[in-house]
Every structure is written in structure tokens, then in C-alpha cells.
Amino acid sequence: MNTYENITLKCAECECDFDFSPEEQEFYNEKGFSTPKRCASCRSRNRQRKNDRRGGGGGRQQVRYEATCSDCGVETTVPFKPNQDKPLYCPDCYKKLKENGTI
Numbered sequence: 001m002n003t004y005e006n007i008t009l010k011c012a013e014c015e016c017d018f019d020f021s022p023e024e025q026e027f028y029n030e031k032g033f034s035t036p037k038r039c040a041s042c043r044s045r046n047r048q049r050k051n052d053r054r055g056g057g058g059g060r061q062q063v064r065y066e067a068t069c070s071d072c073g074v075e076t077t078v079p080f081k082p083n084q085d086k087p088l089y090c091p092d093c094y095k096k097l098k099e100n101g102t103i
């Protein structure tokens, strides 16, 4: 039977000392996990962050629509559905026309 002693480890993230209790060591050993590098609060925070990323991932990828610049005719993409009635400009022309006060 293995006997574990309480070990104090240093968190790689917040650099605090945290206990690696005998129960945890046993659990980690059983699961074949290696010694944790972060304290419990940093670990749960990281887990939380990962969940956030997974949950909100859909909004991050922006849909782009293909469009042709009404000014120079170059192919461009816009983050909104092109409106046939309104002229569309590529970023260069948009900037240029905006500076000229045309749009």
C-alpha cells in the first residue's frame, strides 16, 4: 500500500504555494496524471476559460460576403450582406472616398 504525504507545490501561474494532498496524489496516481503545475484555483480558472472559448466560439468566426467594389471593381469581402441598391467599396476605396467626403 502506498503512503502519501502532503506535498507543497508552487503554482506555475500565480506562483503561490499549494497543497498536493495525499488524497489528490492518490487520485492523480490512479488516473496516471502527472503532478499538477497549477494550484486548484488557477486550474479551475483555466478550465472555465476553456469552456468560455468553446461556448462562445460560434460568434468569433465572422461571415464575409463576396462583393465587387463599385469604384475600382476589385473583388472584396464585406461583413454584411451586400445590398444591390447601394454601392459597395473595397477598404481602399472606402477609405479614399471617406477622406474625400464622397461617402
Ligand SMILES: [Zn+2]
Pocket (backbone or CB within 6 Å): 011, 012, 013, 014, 015, 016, 038, 039, 040, 041, 042, 043
Ligand atoms: Zn495558482
Ligand SMILES: [Zn+2]
Pocket (backbone or CB within 6 Å): 069, 070, 071, 072, 073, 074, 089, 090, 091, 092, 093, 094
Ligand atoms: Zn475599390
